[in-house]
Each structure stands twice: as C-alpha cells, then as structure tokens.
Amino acid sequence: MSKNFRNGLFIAAAALFSVLLIAVNGYSKKSTYVLGADFSISGRASFLGDPEAKTVRLLVSEINEKGGINGHPLKVIIYDDEGNTTKARLNVERLIKRDHVIAVLGPSLSGISLAVVDLAKRYKIPLVSAAASDRIIINPKTGKTRKWVFKTPQSNALAAKKIFGFMKKRGITRIAIITITTGFGASGRTQLIKYAPEFGIKIIADEKYGPKDTDMSVQLTKIKGTNAQALVNWSIGPSQVIVTRQWKQLGLSKQMLLFQSHGFGDRRNIKLSGGAAEGVYLPLGKVNIGKLLPASDPQKKPIMAYIRNYEKRYHKPISSFGGHAYDALMLVVHALKAVGPNKAKIRSYIEHTKNYVGMHGIFNFSPTDHNGLTEAAFVMVVVKNGDWAIAK
C-alpha cells in the first residue's frame, strides 16, 4: 500500500508541476520583442562597442526581471562589426532580413553608421545610431533629415559651440585645431570651422593626423610657431593621449590651453596621459560626472542608478559611450511600450518624443531634429587632480 501511495503522490506532484508549468508558460506566452544591435565590440573601436554592448545586456536583463515591456520579454541580438564597414553592413542586413528585428541600435562609429543608413531607409526600419556625426541624421547632399535614422550622442556641432562659448567667456580669439582623419575627426573639423566666426574666433592653424599615427610632435611644432591662445584636438582613441602628452612635453602647455572633444570622455585617458592631462578642458555629457551633479538635476537619479548597476555587474567604471547605447535602447523601449512592435509607429513615436530624461541629456525630438539635444547636454569639464571637475 505504501508503495502505491508513494506512486500516487509522485503522479499528483508531477501533474501539479505540469499545471504550474503551463500556467507560467501561458503567463509569458506573449511574443518576444526582438531588437538588433551592431557595435564595434572588438577591433580598433572596441572602447566604444564594448561598454555599449555591456550596457545593452545589462538593461535587457533589468527590463526582463521587471516583467518585460507590457509583459512581452525583450531580446536584443548584438553583432560585432570589429570596426569594419563591410562587416557592419552585413550585420545590419542580417538583423533586418534574417532576424526580423523591429529596430536597429548602433553602429558605434560615425563612418560605419554613414555606410548603413541607406539600409534603414530601404527596409523602412528605425535605426538609432550611437555615433556622433551630424551627417548620420542629415543627408549632407540634400540638407534633409533622414526619415528612419536617429542618433543619441551629442552632435559635434553642439560640442564645438559649447567649447567656443567657453572660449568667448575666457576672451580667447585665436585658436589652432588638430584633427584625426576619420569620420569623427573630419566632422569635428567641419563644425569647428563653421561655427568659429559666430563666436568671433579665428582658426589660425589647421593640422591633421592619421588614425594609426603615433607621433604628433611635427604638427604640434607647427602650431607652436603660431600665436594661438588655445589648441583644440578632435579625435578618439590613443591619439588624443599622445597629443596631450606632447602638448605638455613640447612646452605648448605654457603657451596655450588644450581643449579636447567629448571623445576624451574616459578616465583611462587621464591615467594614460600620466599627469599631462591636468588642465585639459573638454565638453562632457552629464553621465560622466554623475557625482558632481547637483541633486536638483533631473538626470542625477537615473545616472547614479546606471553607474551603480553597471559597476556592480561588470566591476568596471562606466564610460560616456555606454550612455549613448543606454539612450538608444531606452528610446526604442519607450516607443515599444507606447505603440507596440510596429516599425512605422515606433519611428513616428521617437520623432515626437519630448522631455525624455536620458543619460546624455534631455531629449526633445522633432521631424527636423533627430538628435533632440541642445548645448545644455554638455558640461564644460577640466581635468583636476587626475579626475573630472566642473570648469568655471
């Protein structure tokens, strides 16, 4: 009898368990929302793609822990383009045609984003780039906003204007610029030249260097021969560290101030500069300086939560770039929450998003502004005692 009883108990337990299983399944039976992302996780721009992919993975698991988007679980398929344009195009085509994603996040680099924006138009799918160039959202030939493309990083134009506004306050009128010959550097150079006259600033030297260059002392010597009051460097990667070091070593630091673009926004750059970065000015998104923000700032709370969760999961500090991916993903998530998985509706929803508090600023999109940020999204920061400090 006892054997039968035990068997019966086992069958009952099994039945109960399967009922439970069906119930749980039924609860999460809502279809999964699948988004796609292409970042430069390895290769020359891994410092962008790596924190971007990590941020997306962090947010996706947070969203799913809280029950998904209106009960729909969220999945983001992330591909690595290794900083390679051809791979990026293949990845984005694969996301759209084979994985049937609802929207695409990324790419990480300006040059690569420019190479894939036509896919968004052809397949009518929203693409939210994590790269800075203005040409990603505005077709430079027609001057029109690209309908299906958005981007979350602050425009180079905003960074240029923020720097120039600060210079004007300091009475700086003659500057030298040095830029890297990549999409990001070329775009920065164009914006610097375009907006300088508006602020009464004259560019008296215009130097360049290649992405693989390891010595800029020649260009800096040329600049030393001018009477510029400030030097603006526009690049990403190790080259900006070398410029900083050689600015100090060549004695330019006694002659002119050094401004870096927002591309310098990683504390590792301060460390690698080995003391030479003291006194370097740059515009930074607020996500980099969460602790320095006043409690009244509406961005402070979400930024501090992001920093806490990211550091807890990866044991690494956040960087500016992860913040761009954060904003890109969350804009799409908000749209999904409001209008469901309809590509055209998501596009239109993002285009009309107002007062969205993100990591890098408060976004106000419009049909002509697919970035949605103003100069207020930047804070001028100076390197002081090996860390960021708000510049006065």
Place this chain on the structure above:
Amino acid sequence: MDSIGFGTQLFQYIITGITIGSVYGLVALGFNIIYNSTEIINLAQGDFVMLGGMSSVFFLTVLHLPLAISVILAVLFAFIVGALLERIAIWPLKNANQVTLILITLAISLILEGSVMLILGRNPYGLPYFTGSKTIFLFGAAIFPQYIWVIGISAVTVVVMNYFFNKTVTGKAMKACSDNPTSASLMGIPVKKMILLSFAISALIGAVAGAAITPSLLMEYDRGPMLTIKGFAAAIIGGLGSFGGAIVGGLILGISESLFAGLISSGYKDAASLAILLLILFIKPSGMFGKK
C-alpha cells in the same frame, strides 16, 4: 613664451623624423636578417615590436617587476618566442616554397596579435619613461629624453649586429648561409640552426624597438601591421638584405614623412612615404644599397 622660428621648426621635424625613422630602421633590420638566411619576407616583424612593448607592460604591471628587469625579460621573451615560432611553424616544412612560408608568417602575425589581445585586452598601454619626462630644449626645439633612448638603442643595436655578423664565428656562418646555403652546409655549417637563430635575433631586435617606443608612443595589440608596412618600405628603399641600407632607408622614410607633414600637409604624409618608395623602385629597383 614666444612662438618659435622656422629654423627651430625644421630642427624639430628632423629630430622627430630621426626617432620615427630609427624605429622603421630596426624593423627593416629584422626583415633583412630573416630575408638573408631564408629569403622569406617575415610579415610578423611589426608584431615582434608590439610583442616587445606589450610584454614589457605585462612584466611591469601584472608581475610588478622593476622597469629595467621588465624590459630585459621582454626582450629575452621575444627571443624565445621568435625561436619557438620558427621551430613550430617554419622548421617542419622542409620543401615549402617562399609564398607558403610568407603566408605562414602572416598567420604568426595574427596569432601574436590575438594572444596579446586575449591576455592584455584591446586598450593601449604605456610604460614609465626610462629616465624621467623632463623635456630637453635644444636651440628651442624640444627633445624628449625617451627619443634619445630610442635613437641610442637603435645605434647600439646596429653596432652590435655589425660586430656579430662580421667578427663572430656564428655571425659569419649566418652570413655564409645567406650567400650560398648549399656551400655553407657543405662546409659544415648547420644551416637550419642558423635560420632558427635568425628568427630569434629578428624578434629580439623588434622587441628592443618596441620596449623603447612604448613609453612615449604607447602600444596596443594591433600596432604591428602598420610597423610591418613601414619597415618593409624602409627595407626596400635601403635595398633588401643590406643592414646599413635598412637603417638609412628607415631614416629617409622617417625624416621625409616628418618634413612633409611639417612643411606641406600633415594629412598626406603616408602618401609621401609611399611616393618615395615608388620613386626608389623606379630609379633603382634593387634599393639604394641592394645587391643586383
């Protein structure tokens, strides 16, 4: 501080050119040592430079050894890696043709890059300056102490290599192998051992250059290929196989790049160095000091 005059600028460009040029020269020297004993173009030569810099970083920051010991260990490590790679990848292929062997060196380059990336990650690294960071000003031009190290180490390397290949028995034996491997082996010279040695010495020279430039120019895992290209250009300019030519070729390349960037346009300096390479190939296809 006053701005600087044209003469000073020119002086500064030449100093920078000599520094960069001596690194190109060392890469070219490594090319030539292997080319002389095997007629292989070693496409991993630039990666030996990267290996020297990155393994110094590893010994210093991961194992916390003093700087001098880290650098010496890194150079020895590269010597061993060079020998091992030859033994594993080149030695077993007895009758492979040149193209196959060159492709194998390309594979070696990718393996070196990949393993360094796995161990140290993709970020650039620096080393402390060998002797402080205080810049010396000479006639108004700035000379970084690290650049003096780079130039000095290159000069010493050239002198030592010269002595080794012309005065020691082993060196002379290696030279003999390059002149005529068949006769050399008939004279009782172990040709295969000499090839092994040539890879090890090339890796060592590359690593010396890498350790010397890392403090001021930083180093990352994928720096190799660019250095391979520039070093190869320097070797061609100087004449493939000529040791003196390698250094002269490197200096010509470095100085002309630097002068072009300074005086004409910094955006097109790589084009300038390639133009010089083409020019030399038109005028004297065997290079400046090359054998006919």
